[in-house]
Amino acid sequence: MSDxxxxIQRDSEREERVVTTGTTAADLFPGERTVVAARVAGELKDLSYQVADGETVEPVEISSEDGLNILRHSTAHVxxxxxxxxxxxxxxxxxxxxxxxFYYDFDVDRPFTPEDLKAVEKKMQEIQKRGQHFSRRVVTDEAAREELADEPYKLELIGLKGSASSEDGADVEVGGGELTIYDNLDAKTGELCWKDLCRGPHLPTxxxxxxxxxxxxASAYWRGSEKNKQLQRxxxxxxxxxxxxxxxxxxLAEAEKRDHRKLGAELDLFSIPxxxxxxxxxxHPKGGIIRRVMEDYSRRRHEEEGxxxxxxPHATKxxxxETSGHLDWYADGMYPPMQLDEGVDYYLKPMNCPMHNLVFDARGRSYRELPLRLFEFGTVYRYEKSGVVHGLTRARGFTQDDAHIYCTKEQMAExxxxxxxxxxxLLRDYGLNDFYLELSTKDPEKFVGSDEVxxxxxxxxxxxxxxxxxxLVADPGGAAFYGPKISVQAKDAIGRTWQMSTVQLDFNLPERxxxxxxxxxxxxQQPVMIHRALFGSIERFFAVLLEHYAGAMPPWLAPVQAVGIxxxxxxxxxxxxxxxxxxxxxxxxxxxASSDRMQxxxxxxxxxxxxxxxIVGDDDMSGGTVSFRYRDGSQENGIPRDQALEKLVDVVERRVQV
Structure with missing residues (x-):
């Protein structure tokens, strides 16, 4: 054996080690049970991979992003x-x-039942305890077709090798380059228990x-296309x-309790008939109050900000x-055209910016008017597939709190x-306080304008x-076709991240x-254009706040701020x-004043x-007082009426939670 x-690379630490030929990645990390794979020359490898001379090897911990993906993909195979x-x-x-x-799609005669899932989970526990080894082997296309002759969907993936995209899911299992099959081998005898076409890597056992x-x-169309057969996922x-x-x-249980669709029905706020x-x-009326108060406060703050x-209108030729470029780049997200005049196509608007440009261009503008900040609660329509529509957070019709700012280049940064x-x-005023920012940069396949701009x-x-x-987190390729953007990512009360406001810088639409x-x-001179949606959409922001507060809106937003008992x-x-x-x-x-008992x-x-x-009883009536009962069940008795009113007004005006 040769040396x-x-x-060995661990974060910023590097250790050179001399080992014998045939040494595996697992041999480099003996006793480190949290190491589940290795990264060699930037590529993820199984721990059974035999290292070669001069290679740099990094351990992959199970709790890392790559480690979790490997764990979950291995569990999907089980x-x-x-x-x-x-x-x-x-x-x-x-x-x-x-x-x-993780998930796995299956073609079966009937949908799975809850009892089926229990049986599958029990069988998974048996397989887990067997300690089967995940073993990788490279195969030719012909060999793979022969071995998987009874798996029509795998055969289709083999045919797509090298040309499939992540959108159809094929490269999840195959990818370009060499074709590999993973065998699940019996821990004692080494006999084959099961196999699957997969690029890996996987856990050792x-x-x-x-x-x-x-x-x-759930049901899911094969490769995400409605033209294909529906499988069981x-x-x-x-x-x-x-x-x-x-x-x-x-x-998940807490998130389910906070689901805005569930709360919307329980609190009689909205519905999707x-x-x-x-x-x-x-x-509904109560939801309408919350929405109106949200909008009114936003209007006032925008007026103060100039x-x-x-x-x-909702529709346009x-x-x-075509001028804005949306029909070139965004047609899939728009509703089909309507022919309202002979030979002229009209569209429901998916965004407001082209119309705001027409407002700017309606008359001559002077540098003395800039920055010009145009704001609208504008209802737009997006053609979302039924599979992605989700309550108020992913809707087909919604109202944006949309602003477009026109300024000189000298004013741009300020x-x-x-x-x-x-x-x-303004987001903080609504009770969100935990943020990070995301910078979305140019998609090299989908943009207008020069690289310099x-x-x-x-x-x-x-x-x-x-x-x-x-x-500040990078989002490579995530920009709109006309310019880069900053997205405000906000965490809610249970730690979920929501994309909220976006600020986009655009040199291209003013030119177009x-x-x-x-x-x-x-x-x-040509103005610079800043696109800015603060809530994103009122409906979605409504849903985020509803889940953030678990329906217990702060008094200033609550549809009913107090009830007399x-x-x-x-x-x-x-x-x-x-x-x-x-x-x-x-x-x-x-x-x-219903006939129900007080309790x-x-x-x-x-x-x-x-x-x-x-709450009011005899003592309160005789003493000119009231008693406060709070959401947490605590109570404050004998408050003079004028002081009680002052307290309510103060809490509402200060926009605090109780």
Missing amino acids: VRVI MAQAVQELFPEAKLGIGPPVRDG TRTIPAFKLMRN IYGTAWPSKDELKAHLDF EQIGSGLAVF YEFVYT GKLF ELDRTLTFVLN WEEATETLRAVAEKQGLE FGLEYTAADGSK PVGDAHVEYLREFAAEAKRKGLRVEVD KKIRNQQKQKVPFMI
Whole structure:
């Protein structure tokens, strides 16, 4: 055996080691049970990989992003083996890792039942305990077709090798280059237990899968196309420890309780009637109050910041979107055209910016008018596939709080800084405080304008983002076709990240629309355009806040800020007088004069998550006081009426949570 020199790389530390030929990646990390794979020359490898002279090898920990993907992909293979042991007729689709879990698609005679999933999970536990080895081998296309002759979907993937994209899922299993099959081998005899077409890598054995659980099943079209057969998909999750699995399941349970669709029905805020259509919501009176208060506060803050309000129609001739470039780059996200005039196509607008450009261009503009900040609550329409529509967070019709700012190049950096600061402060006013920023840069396959313009716009945005002192994360290729953007990513009360506001810098649409202003020297100059949506959409922001607060909106946003609870019928009129006085001060106060007992009234209002209950009995009536009951069940008695009203007004005006 000859010596082999390798470099062990751990973060910034490098260690040169001399080993013998045939040494595997596993041999380099003996006893390190959390190491599940290796990165060699930048590529992920199984621990069984034999290192070569001069290679740099990095350990891959199971808790890292790559390690979690390997764990979950390996668990997906165990699930597929379990399915085929229980349902031998099942044909295999694909089984990739996804965020927080994995799935596998199967062609079976009937949909899986909850009892089926329990049986599959039990069988997976048996396979896990067997300690089967994941063994990689390279095969030719011909050999793979022969071995997998009974798997039609795998045969299709083999035919796509080297040309498939991640959108159809094929390269999840195959990819370009060499073709590989992973065998699951019996730990004692080495006999083949199961196999799958896969590029890997995988964990060393099934026993190294620490914790998993199957979650649900659903239908999914093969390779995501509605033209293909519908398969049965099973979702699962896997984690490096049982404690982490439990924490994840607890998190999911809490998220389910906070689901805005569930809360929207329970609190009578909104609905998405089947008669109207998926992704098209109607707001009920209580939801309408929340939305109106959200919008009114936003309007006031925008007015204070120097924005001017505009209004534009819901539909336009297609020529406008030809000029903007949306028909070239965004047609898939637009509804089909309508022919309202002979030979003229009209479109529902998917965004407001082209119309705002027409407002700017309606008359001559002087440098003295800049920055010109145009703002609109503009309803737009996006043709979302039914599979991605999700309540208010992914809708087909929604209202953007859309602004477009036109300024000179000299004003650009200051205006961007002012805009981003305004955006973050307004989000904080609504109760979101934990942010990071994302910088989306040019998609090399989907952009208009010169590289030089993109470079200048990107670096300007980068400098503005860094000035906020927040974490800045790169999003390569994530920009719109006309310019780079900063996205504000906000974490909610249970740690989920939501993309909120976007700020986009655009040198290209002003050029495409021929926008000009008269400079101080009398010359005609092209303005810089800043696109800015603060909420993103009102509907989506409504949903985020509803889940963030678990339906218990802060008093200033609550549809009903206080409910009067009389101890008996004799106290109703006193409370009605209190409520009338509160309404004159702009408060939203109601009185529960129903025939229910007091305790039931309290339970009803707790379920409706009302911030305050104003309870009145004989002592309060005789003393001119009321008693406050808070959301947490605590109570404050004997508060003089005028002080109680002042307290309610103060809490609402300060926009605090109770």
